[in-house]
Amino acid sequence: SQxxxxxxxALSIQEGENATMNCSYKTSINNLQWYRQNSxxxxxxxxxIRSNEREKHSGRLxxxxxxxxxSSSLLITASRAADTASYFCATDSGWGKLQxxxxxxxxVTP
Amino acid sequence: NAGVTQTPKFQVLKTGxxxxxxxxxxxxxxxxxxxxxxxxMGLRLIHYSVGAGITDQGEVPNGYxxxxxxxxxxxxxxxxxxxxxxxxxxxxxxxxxxxxANTGELFFGEGSRLxxx
Numbered sequence: 109s110q111x112x113x114x115x116x117x118a119l120s121i122q123e124g125e126n127a128t129m130n131c132s133y134k135t136s137i138n139n140l141q142w143y144r145q146n147s148x149x150x151x152x153x154x155x156x157i158r159s160n161e162r163e164k165h166s167g168r169l170x171x172x173x174x175x176x177x178x179s180s181s182l183l184i185t186a187s188r189a190a191d192t193a194s195y196f197c198a199t200d201s202g203w204g205k206l207q208x209x210x211x212x213x214x215x216v217t218p
Numbered sequence: 219n220a221g222v223t224q225t226p227k228f229q230v231l232k233t234g235x236x237x238x239x240x241x242x243x244x245x246x247x248x249x250x251x252x253x254x255x256x257x258x259m260g261l262r263l264i265h266y267s268v269g270a271g272i273t274d275q276g277e278v279p280n281g282y283x284x285x286x287x288x289x290x291x292x293x294x295x296x297x298x299x300x301x302x303x304x305x306x307x308x309x310x311x312x313x314x315x316x317x318x319a320n321t322g323e324l325f326f327g328e329g330s331r332l333x334x335x
Contacts, residue, residue, distance in 0.1 A: 141323060150222075150308060150326035151261075196260060200321050204249055204268045204314060205276065210260035 112140075112197045112209030120215045127184040129212040131197030132177075140173055140180050141198045145211070151196065154182075187216045220244050224309050224327035231299040231334045239294040239330050241309030249314035249321050250292040254278065254305040255329075261308065267292055268314050299334045306331050 115130045131140070139158045143151040157164045157173045157180065164171045170183040184191055194211045201207070225240045243250065251266035253276075263276030267286040281303060283295040292311075296303060310324040 138321075143324070150328045151310075151324070152326070153323040156323055198261075198324070204251070204266050204274065204321055205263065206251065206266075206321055206324065207263060207277070208253070208261040210258060 112199050112207060114195070114197060114209040114212045116212060117210070118213045118215075120217070121187055123188060123216055123218050125187055125216075127187050127191070127214055127216070129182050129195055129214070131180045131182070131209055133180075133197075133199045134178065135199075135201055137175075138200045138202050140171075141200070141206070142169075142171060142180075142182050143196045143198060143208075145194045145196065147193075154195075184214075187214075189216050189218050192216045222309055222311055222325050222327040224307075224330050226330060227328065228331050229333070231296075231332065233299060233301060233334060235299050237296050237299065239296075239307055239309075239332075241292045241294065241327060242290050243292075243309075243311040243325070244290065245311060245325065246289060247311035247313055247325070248289070249312040250286065251276070251310050251324070252282070252284065252292070252294045253308045253310065254303075255308060256305050264294065264307075296332075299332075301334045304332060304334045 112133045141156045142154040145151045155166045168185045173180045196211045198208045222243045248269045252264040253261040262278045265284040267273045307330045309327045312324045313322045
């Protein structure tokens with residue numbers, strides 16, 4: 109079974125709006141990572157947050173981590189059409205076993 | 219730098235045939251892994267390696283073999299292809315800190331699209 113579960117499965121917004129997606133996981137982790145995948149391409153790393161961190165920013169991205177609730181959220185502010193992609197969380201439970209969720213498909217319309 | 223290179227990009231096999239998906243990285247990463255991606259399933263870990271000579275099973279290892287004789291290469295072998303192995307396969311690499319068992323950000327190849335008839 110997959111460690112991470114993203115919510116929602118799909119998200120449709122207009123340019124300029126914010127997009128928020130969530131990831132829940134089951135076991136303790138060393139770090140949690142978010143990735144983006146454009147259609148037909150490989151995944152691209154967005155941000156990594158360690159288990160002792162609560163919030164991290166990178167450009168228009170904001171990630172939070174709540175280890176007590178075993179959940180994380182990714183916020184994309186001021187969305188652009190180029191943000192249209194699938195977004196995945198991945199949990200590192202140690203010893204090289206990174207597991208991905210099923211992803212959130214985001215569509216940003218002009 | 220080329221990053222992570224996967225070959226072939228596309229492959230069609232008949233049931234029962236065997237083949238090897240190649241993966242090479244030029245970043246001197248200790249960690250390498252193989253995932254398969256199926257619609258609605260996200261990525262599922264097949265096998266991974268934290269260094270040359272060390273491999274371990276992921277979530278869905280059955281029907282696949284790996285070896286890691288060098289830091290750069292991590293081939294994935296399909297022993298006897300089945301239609302259920304029709305998928306997109308991704309190879310990824312990262313640094314790995316053995317003392318703290320932490321894996322860093324993954325660098326992905328562009329994928330190998332396999333169809334088994």
